[in-house]
Amino acid sequence: MSAVNPDAFFDREYTAPLQAMIDHVITVEGPVRDDALARRIARAHGWLRTGSKIRDRVVTLARARFPMVQEEVGTFFWPAGTDQTRWPSFRHPAGDEPRPVDEIALPELVALAWVVKDEGITGEDAITAMARDAGLQKLRAASRDRLRRAWTMASSEGGE
Known part of the structure:
Protein backbone atom coordinates (compact mmCIF):
# COMPACT_ATOMS: atom_id res chain seq x y z
CA MET A 1 0.00 0.00 0.00
CA TRP A 78 -19.73 -5.81 1.51
CA PRO A 79 -16.50 -7.65 0.68
CA ALA A 80 -16.46 -8.87 -2.92
CA GLY A 81 -17.78 -12.38 -3.40
CA THR A 82 -19.85 -12.50 -0.22
CA ASP A 83 -23.55 -13.26 0.16
CA GLN A 84 -25.20 -10.01 1.20
CA THR A 85 -28.11 -11.85 2.82
CA ARG A 86 -26.03 -13.94 5.25
CA TRP A 87 -22.96 -13.39 7.36
CA PRO A 88 -21.20 -16.38 8.91
CA SER A 89 -20.53 -15.01 12.39
CA PHE A 90 -20.74 -12.02 14.65
CA ARG A 91 -17.45 -10.15 15.03
CA HIS A 92 -17.03 -9.15 18.65
CA PRO A 93 -15.65 -5.69 19.39
CA ALA A 94 -11.88 -5.42 19.53
CA GLY A 95 -10.67 -3.86 22.76
CA ASP A 96 -12.94 -1.80 24.95
CA GLU A 97 -14.81 0.06 22.19
CA PRO A 98 -18.13 -1.57 21.23
CA ARG A 99 -19.27 -1.29 17.64
CA PRO A 100 -22.45 0.78 17.46
CA VAL A 101 -25.36 -1.51 16.58
CA ASP A 102 -26.40 0.79 13.74
CA GLU A 103 -22.93 0.28 12.20
CA ILE A 104 -23.35 -3.51 12.10
CA ALA A 105 -25.05 -4.98 9.05
CA LEU A 106 -28.30 -6.76 9.84
CA PRO A 107 -27.10 -10.19 8.59
CA GLU A 108 -24.23 -9.98 11.08
CA LEU A 109 -26.68 -9.19 13.88
CA VAL A 110 -28.75 -12.18 12.78
CA ALA A 111 -25.59 -14.30 13.17
CA LEU A 112 -25.35 -12.97 16.73
CA ALA A 113 -29.00 -13.85 17.31
CA TRP A 114 -28.30 -17.42 16.19
CA VAL A 115 -25.54 -17.74 18.80
CA VAL A 116 -27.91 -16.52 21.51
CA LYS A 117 -30.65 -18.87 20.29
CA ASP A 118 -28.20 -21.78 20.39
CA GLU A 119 -27.57 -20.92 24.06
CA GLY A 120 -31.29 -21.41 24.70
CA ILE A 121 -31.96 -17.79 25.60
CA THR A 122 -35.33 -16.43 24.51
CA GLY A 123 -37.59 -13.38 24.70
CA GLU A 124 -36.35 -10.12 26.17
CA ASP A 125 -33.43 -11.96 27.77
CA ALA A 126 -32.20 -12.73 24.25
CA ILE A 127 -32.11 -9.03 23.34
CA THR A 128 -30.20 -8.27 26.56
CA ALA A 129 -27.75 -11.11 25.84
CA MET A 130 -27.21 -9.83 22.30
CA ALA A 131 -26.50 -6.32 23.62
CA ARG A 132 -24.05 -7.70 26.17
CA ASP A 133 -22.29 -9.83 23.52
CA ALA A 134 -22.06 -6.73 21.30
CA GLY A 135 -20.27 -4.94 24.14
CA LEU A 136 -23.01 -2.44 24.88
CA GLN A 137 -23.09 -1.03 28.41
CA LYS A 138 -26.38 0.76 27.85
CA LEU A 139 -29.12 -0.35 25.46
CA ARG A 140 -30.75 2.60 23.70
CA ALA A 141 -34.20 2.24 22.15
CA ALA A 142 -32.87 2.37 18.58
CA SER A 143 -30.30 -0.35 19.32
CA ARG A 144 -32.94 -2.45 21.08
CA ASP A 145 -35.21 -2.18 18.04
CA ARG A 146 -32.41 -3.21 15.67
CA LEU A 147 -31.41 -6.16 17.85
CA ARG A 148 -35.07 -7.18 18.14
CA ARG A 149 -35.39 -7.08 14.35
CA ALA A 150 -32.34 -9.34 14.00
CA TRP A 151 -33.78 -11.67 16.64
CA THR A 152 -37.10 -11.84 14.79
CA MET A 153 -35.34 -12.60 11.51
CA ALA A 154 -33.30 -15.40 13.12
CA SER A 155 -36.41 -16.78 14.80
CA SER A 156 -38.39 -16.79 11.55
CA GLU A 157 -35.57 -18.64 9.76
CA GLY A 158 -35.47 -21.46 12.27
CA GLY A 159 -38.61 -21.14 14.33
CA GLU A 160 -38.57 -20.36 18.02
Missing part, protein backbone atom coordinates in the same frame (compact mmCIF):
# COMPACT_ATOMS: atom_id res chain seq x y z
CA SER A 2 1.31 3.44 -0.84
CA ALA A 3 2.09 6.08 1.73
CA VAL A 4 -0.81 8.13 3.04
CA ASN A 5 -0.80 11.60 1.54
CA PRO A 6 -3.51 13.91 2.92
CA ASP A 7 -2.45 16.75 0.60
CA ALA A 8 -3.17 14.60 -2.47
CA PHE A 9 -6.51 13.15 -1.26
CA PHE A 10 -8.59 14.74 -4.03
CA ASP A 11 -5.98 14.41 -6.80
CA ARG A 12 -6.61 11.96 -9.63
CA GLU A 13 -3.08 10.57 -9.17
CA TYR A 14 -4.00 9.58 -5.62
CA THR A 15 -6.97 7.45 -6.69
CA ALA A 16 -5.05 4.15 -6.81
CA PRO A 17 -3.52 4.45 -3.31
CA LEU A 18 -6.84 5.65 -1.91
CA GLN A 19 -8.68 2.78 -3.60
CA ALA A 20 -6.18 0.34 -2.08
CA MET A 21 -6.97 1.71 1.40
CA ILE A 22 -10.70 1.44 0.78
CA ASP A 23 -10.30 -2.09 -0.58
CA HIS A 24 -8.36 -3.09 2.52
CA VAL A 25 -10.93 -1.69 4.97
CA ILE A 26 -13.89 -3.31 3.19
CA THR A 27 -12.13 -6.64 2.75
CA VAL A 28 -10.96 -6.82 6.37
CA GLU A 29 -13.78 -5.00 8.18
CA GLY A 30 -16.73 -5.40 5.82
CA PRO A 31 -19.60 -5.31 5.78
CA VAL A 32 -18.98 -1.73 6.79
CA ARG A 33 -21.40 1.21 6.76
CA ASP A 34 -20.50 3.95 4.29
CA ASP A 35 -19.93 6.70 6.84
CA ALA A 36 -17.86 4.38 9.06
CA LEU A 37 -15.72 3.57 6.02
CA ALA A 38 -15.25 7.26 5.24
CA ARG A 39 -14.39 7.93 8.89
CA ARG A 40 -11.74 5.16 8.88
CA ILE A 41 -10.15 6.54 5.72
CA ALA A 42 -10.23 10.11 7.08
CA ARG A 43 -8.57 9.02 10.35
CA ALA A 44 -5.88 7.20 8.36
CA HIS A 45 -5.13 10.58 6.78
CA GLY A 46 -4.92 12.28 10.17
CA TRP A 47 -8.25 14.11 9.95
CA LEU A 48 -10.52 14.21 12.97
CA ARG A 49 -13.56 15.25 10.96
CA THR A 50 -15.06 13.57 7.93
CA GLY A 51 -16.65 16.21 5.73
CA SER A 52 -19.05 15.58 2.88
CA LYS A 53 -16.35 15.96 0.21
CA ILE A 54 -14.20 13.30 1.87
CA ARG A 55 -17.20 11.03 2.34
CA ASP A 56 -18.32 11.50 -1.27
CA ARG A 57 -14.87 10.62 -2.64
CA VAL A 58 -14.59 7.48 -0.50
CA VAL A 59 -18.13 6.31 -1.24
CA THR A 60 -17.75 6.93 -4.98
CA LEU A 61 -14.60 4.80 -5.10
CA ALA A 62 -16.13 2.06 -2.94
CA ARG A 63 -19.32 1.98 -5.01
CA ALA A 64 -17.32 1.22 -8.15
CA ARG A 65 -15.83 -2.00 -6.72
CA PHE A 66 -17.97 -3.44 -3.95
CA PRO A 67 -21.54 -4.63 -3.54
CA MET A 68 -23.65 -2.45 -1.31
CA VAL A 69 -26.88 -2.96 0.56
CA GLN A 70 -29.15 -0.17 1.76
CA GLU A 71 -30.55 -0.70 5.25
CA GLU A 72 -32.70 1.65 7.32
CA VAL A 73 -29.56 2.86 9.14
CA GLY A 74 -27.44 3.46 6.04
CA THR A 75 -25.59 1.81 3.18
CA PHE A 76 -23.24 -1.08 3.87
CA PHE A 77 -20.35 -2.08 1.61
Whole structure:
Protein backbone atom coordinates (compact mmCIF):
# COMPACT_ATOMS: atom_id res chain seq x y z
CA MET A 1 0.00 0.00 0.00
CA SER A 2 1.31 3.44 -0.84
CA ALA A 3 2.09 6.08 1.73
CA VAL A 4 -0.81 8.13 3.04
CA ASN A 5 -0.80 11.60 1.54
CA PRO A 6 -3.51 13.91 2.92
CA ASP A 7 -2.45 16.75 0.60
CA ALA A 8 -3.17 14.60 -2.47
CA PHE A 9 -6.51 13.15 -1.26
CA PHE A 10 -8.59 14.74 -4.03
CA ASP A 11 -5.98 14.41 -6.80
CA ARG A 12 -6.61 11.96 -9.63
CA GLU A 13 -3.08 10.57 -9.17
CA TYR A 14 -4.00 9.58 -5.62
CA THR A 15 -6.97 7.45 -6.69
CA ALA A 16 -5.05 4.15 -6.81
CA PRO A 17 -3.52 4.45 -3.31
CA LEU A 18 -6.84 5.65 -1.91
CA GLN A 19 -8.68 2.78 -3.60
CA ALA A 20 -6.18 0.34 -2.08
CA MET A 21 -6.97 1.71 1.40
CA ILE A 22 -10.70 1.44 0.78
CA ASP A 23 -10.30 -2.09 -0.58
CA HIS A 24 -8.36 -3.09 2.52
CA VAL A 25 -10.93 -1.69 4.97
CA ILE A 26 -13.89 -3.31 3.19
CA THR A 27 -12.13 -6.64 2.75
CA VAL A 28 -10.96 -6.82 6.37
CA GLU A 29 -13.78 -5.00 8.18
CA GLY A 30 -16.73 -5.40 5.82
CA PRO A 31 -19.60 -5.31 5.78
CA VAL A 32 -18.98 -1.73 6.79
CA ARG A 33 -21.40 1.21 6.76
CA ASP A 34 -20.50 3.95 4.29
CA ASP A 35 -19.93 6.70 6.84
CA ALA A 36 -17.86 4.38 9.06
CA LEU A 37 -15.72 3.57 6.02
CA ALA A 38 -15.25 7.26 5.24
CA ARG A 39 -14.39 7.93 8.89
CA ARG A 40 -11.74 5.16 8.88
CA ILE A 41 -10.15 6.54 5.72
CA ALA A 42 -10.23 10.11 7.08
CA ARG A 43 -8.57 9.02 10.35
CA ALA A 44 -5.88 7.20 8.36
CA HIS A 45 -5.13 10.58 6.78
CA GLY A 46 -4.92 12.28 10.17
CA TRP A 47 -8.25 14.11 9.95
CA LEU A 48 -10.52 14.21 12.97
CA ARG A 49 -13.56 15.25 10.96
CA THR A 50 -15.06 13.57 7.93
CA GLY A 51 -16.65 16.21 5.73
CA SER A 52 -19.05 15.58 2.88
CA LYS A 53 -16.35 15.96 0.21
CA ILE A 54 -14.20 13.30 1.87
CA ARG A 55 -17.20 11.03 2.34
CA ASP A 56 -18.32 11.50 -1.27
CA ARG A 57 -14.87 10.62 -2.64
CA VAL A 58 -14.59 7.48 -0.50
CA VAL A 59 -18.13 6.31 -1.24
CA THR A 60 -17.75 6.93 -4.98
CA LEU A 61 -14.60 4.80 -5.10
CA ALA A 62 -16.13 2.06 -2.94
CA ARG A 63 -19.32 1.98 -5.01
CA ALA A 64 -17.32 1.22 -8.15
CA ARG A 65 -15.83 -2.00 -6.72
CA PHE A 66 -17.97 -3.44 -3.95
CA PRO A 67 -21.54 -4.63 -3.54
CA MET A 68 -23.65 -2.45 -1.31
CA VAL A 69 -26.88 -2.96 0.56
CA GLN A 70 -29.15 -0.17 1.76
CA GLU A 71 -30.55 -0.70 5.25
CA GLU A 72 -32.70 1.65 7.32
CA VAL A 73 -29.56 2.86 9.14
CA GLY A 74 -27.44 3.46 6.04
CA THR A 75 -25.59 1.81 3.18
CA PHE A 76 -23.24 -1.08 3.87
CA PHE A 77 -20.35 -2.08 1.61
CA TRP A 78 -19.73 -5.81 1.51
CA PRO A 79 -16.50 -7.65 0.68
CA ALA A 80 -16.46 -8.87 -2.92
CA GLY A 81 -17.78 -12.38 -3.40
CA THR A 82 -19.85 -12.50 -0.22
CA ASP A 83 -23.55 -13.26 0.16
CA GLN A 84 -25.20 -10.01 1.20
CA THR A 85 -28.11 -11.85 2.82
CA ARG A 86 -26.03 -13.94 5.25
CA TRP A 87 -22.96 -13.39 7.36
CA PRO A 88 -21.20 -16.38 8.91
CA SER A 89 -20.53 -15.01 12.39
CA PHE A 90 -20.74 -12.02 14.65
CA ARG A 91 -17.45 -10.15 15.03
CA HIS A 92 -17.03 -9.15 18.65
CA PRO A 93 -15.65 -5.69 19.39
CA ALA A 94 -11.88 -5.42 19.53
CA GLY A 95 -10.67 -3.86 22.76
CA ASP A 96 -12.94 -1.80 24.95
CA GLU A 97 -14.81 0.06 22.19
CA PRO A 98 -18.13 -1.57 21.23
CA ARG A 99 -19.27 -1.29 17.64
CA PRO A 100 -22.45 0.78 17.46
CA VAL A 101 -25.36 -1.51 16.58
CA ASP A 102 -26.40 0.79 13.74
CA GLU A 103 -22.93 0.28 12.20
CA ILE A 104 -23.35 -3.51 12.10
CA ALA A 105 -25.05 -4.98 9.05
CA LEU A 106 -28.30 -6.76 9.84
CA PRO A 107 -27.10 -10.19 8.59
CA GLU A 108 -24.23 -9.98 11.08
CA LEU A 109 -26.68 -9.19 13.88
CA VAL A 110 -28.75 -12.18 12.78
CA ALA A 111 -25.59 -14.30 13.17
CA LEU A 112 -25.35 -12.97 16.73
CA ALA A 113 -29.00 -13.85 17.31
CA TRP A 114 -28.30 -17.42 16.19
CA VAL A 115 -25.54 -17.74 18.80
CA VAL A 116 -27.91 -16.52 21.51
CA LYS A 117 -30.65 -18.87 20.29
CA ASP A 118 -28.20 -21.78 20.39
CA GLU A 119 -27.57 -20.92 24.06
CA GLY A 120 -31.29 -21.41 24.70
CA ILE A 121 -31.96 -17.79 25.60
CA THR A 122 -35.33 -16.43 24.51
CA GLY A 123 -37.59 -13.38 24.70
CA GLU A 124 -36.35 -10.12 26.17
CA ASP A 125 -33.43 -11.96 27.77
CA ALA A 126 -32.20 -12.73 24.25
CA ILE A 127 -32.11 -9.03 23.34
CA THR A 128 -30.20 -8.27 26.56
CA ALA A 129 -27.75 -11.11 25.84
CA MET A 130 -27.21 -9.83 22.30
CA ALA A 131 -26.50 -6.32 23.62
CA ARG A 132 -24.05 -7.70 26.17
CA ASP A 133 -22.29 -9.83 23.52
CA ALA A 134 -22.06 -6.73 21.30
CA GLY A 135 -20.27 -4.94 24.14
CA LEU A 136 -23.01 -2.44 24.88
CA GLN A 137 -23.09 -1.03 28.41
CA LYS A 138 -26.38 0.76 27.85
CA LEU A 139 -29.12 -0.35 25.46
CA ARG A 140 -30.75 2.60 23.70
CA ALA A 141 -34.20 2.24 22.15
CA ALA A 142 -32.87 2.37 18.58
CA SER A 143 -30.30 -0.35 19.32
CA ARG A 144 -32.94 -2.45 21.08
CA ASP A 145 -35.21 -2.18 18.04
CA ARG A 146 -32.41 -3.21 15.67
CA LEU A 147 -31.41 -6.16 17.85
CA ARG A 148 -35.07 -7.18 18.14
CA ARG A 149 -35.39 -7.08 14.35
CA ALA A 150 -32.34 -9.34 14.00
CA TRP A 151 -33.78 -11.67 16.64
CA THR A 152 -37.10 -11.84 14.79
CA MET A 153 -35.34 -12.60 11.51
CA ALA A 154 -33.30 -15.40 13.12
CA SER A 155 -36.41 -16.78 14.80
CA SER A 156 -38.39 -16.79 11.55
CA GLU A 157 -35.57 -18.64 9.76
CA GLY A 158 -35.47 -21.46 12.27
CA GLY A 159 -38.61 -21.14 14.33
CA GLU A 160 -38.57 -20.36 18.02
